[in-house]
Amino acid sequence: MQIAVLGTGYVGLSTGVCLAEIGHNVYCIDIDERKIELLRQGISPIYEPGLDELLQKNIQNGRLFFTTSYEEGIKNREVIIIAVGTPQSEDGSADLSYIKKAVCDLSSYLKDDVIIAVKSTVPVGTNDELYQLLKDRCNKNIRVDLVSNPEFLRQGSAIHDTLHADRIVIGAKSEEAAAKMKEMYLPLQVPIIQTDIRSAEMIKYASNAFLAMKISYINEIANLCEVLGANVNDVAKGMGMDKRIGGAFLHAGIGYGGSCFPKDVKALLHTAKSHHVDFAILKETVAVNERQRRLLVKKAVSRFGDLRGKKFALFGLAFKPNTDDMREAPSIIISKLLTELGAKVTAYDPVATENAKKILGDSISYAQSAYEAARDANALFVVTEWPEFQQLDVKALLDVMKQPIIFDGRNIFDLETLNSSLKAYQGFEYYPVGKRAFI
Numbered sequence: 001m002q003i004a005v006l007g008t009g010y011v012g013l014s015t016g017v018c019l020a021e022i023g024h025n026v027y028c029i030d031i032d033e034r035k036i037e038l039l040r041q042g043i044s045p046i047y048e049p050g051l052d053e054l055l056q057k058n059i060q061n062g063r064l065f066f067t068t069s070y071e072e073g074i075k076n077r078e079v080i081i082i083a084v085g086t087p088q089s090e091d092g093s094a095d096l097s098y099i100k101k102a103v104c105d106l107s108s109y110l111k112d113d114v115i116i117a118v119k120s121t122v123p124v125g126t127n128d129e130l131y132q133l134l135k136d137r138c139n140k141n142i143r144v145d146l147v148s149n150p151e152f153l154r155q156g157s158a159i160h161d162t163l164h165a166d167r168i169v170i171g172a173k174s175e176e177a178a179a180k181m182k183e184m185y186l187p188l189q190v191p192i193i194q195t196d197i198r199s200a201e202m203i204k205y206a207s208n209a210f211l212a213m214k215i216s217y218i219n220e221i222a223n224l225c226e227v228l229g230a231n232v233n234d235v236a237k238g239m240g241m242d243k244r245i246g247g248a249f250l251h252a253g254i255g256y257g258g259s260c261f262p263k264d265v266k267a268l269l270h271t272a273k274s275h276h277v278d279f280a281i282l283k284e285t286v287a288v289n290e291r292q293r294r295l296l297v298k299k300a301v302s303r304f305g306d307l308r309g310k311k312f313a314l315f316g317l318a319f320k321p322n323t324d325d326m327r328e329a330p331s332i333i334i335s336k337l338l339t340e341l342g343a344k345v346t347a348y349d350p351v352a353t354e355n356a357k358k359i360l361g362d363s364i365s366y367a368q369s370a371y372e373a374a375r376d377a378n379a380l381f382v383v384t385e386w387p388e389f390q391q392l393d394v395k396a397l398l399d400v401m402k403q404p405i406i407f408d409g410r411n412i413f414d415l416e417t418l419n420s421s422l423k424a425y426q427g428f429e430y431y432p433v434g435k436r437a438f439i
């Protein structure tokens, strides 16, 4: 099929590359000239495992193209997928200015019947508005169908998730448009659920809000485990073995971040509020997350008292492993709080340092390795659970620190498996989340 994808961010690029991989001809369009220039050369502007290989392969086999020109990209396409950003506005609602502009801009280039599939996350009712915008602007002699096709990929495994999704949601008014979308996705062999447009929009928000709630729930259980002397890892495992609960998203830690959960939860709360619905459980999900992001700093203050002049190492800056995305990363608030309290912070992240510098600037220092970050530190904070941190020689790490103290915000180190010599390490202190500290 002939497909265009508007927006080459995490979602648009992964979608475009994967649709080319399953045999479609895909034009990816973005207004960002720098991105398009890099992509034309087969260089991905974002870090996503497996993306580079598929990008280069499909450019070479002539199925994947990049352009900043709507005219070139949209001409003769059967499906146009919209994957532009819908960031958070100041009042918590979704900022729909990019998607509205994209829809208005593309409408003047539509010459033939086409399906517009909205993959961007948009509040319930938005697609009706977008359809109206299209109808008002498009040539009246062509048929334009609008389909809601929300995306569920996770950054860090975007390619895998696109090729092996749990489900594809298609919200459509027209059976023909839904059938065409199913045909497009057929090679993926993924279960498809077809609904009306508003239900499809809601499935996305309800799913993300539920996952965020699950994270806040286990974090509250963790805080209780800590004071009661239980071990949240065992508790989560025991809970997760119950098929009605499931083990995913039960990892206690310092809260969720990223470009989706925080903004989608707030957008759903905004929608509820504007319809006079008190979505109490979701309000509390946000409040718990805000507290949880501050947890390591709170623990450091109760351990050290005055943080002035102390030096702390941050392990990880990205909001989660396997991505360079810094949007709403807990590392931002942790760095800010620590420096405000007079501490010096040196951070190490395997891939997110350049993006972190754009946000944190020179308020903190950046190291080239975990050991360099830990050198002379009074304590280290595990902020992102990058697999490489689990492989570290902890004894060697403690050796270079000023004080052998770890605040583990992601429970990556397991005291039971740290060898006994480490437990006897002079002065070693270990503060996990939801488990007894080792002092």
Ligand code: NAD
Residues within 6 Å of the ligand: 006, 007, 008, 009, 010, 011, 012, 029, 030, 031, 032, 035, 083, 084, 085, 086, 087, 098, 101, 102, 105, 119, 120, 121, 122, 151, 152, 153, 154, 155, 259, 260
């Ligand atoms: P992103 O910020 O990484 O990328 C958006 C891209 O759209 C940018 O490259 C930008 O230049 C481009 N763009 C903006 N206006 C444009 C226009 N008029 N024409 C063409 N391109 C334009 O965003 P993202 O993370 O890929 O998210 C896109 C959408 O998908 C959002 O609605 C998001 O909520 C949703 N979503 C994201 C994820 C995720 O994990 N990132 C997962 C599921 C859904």
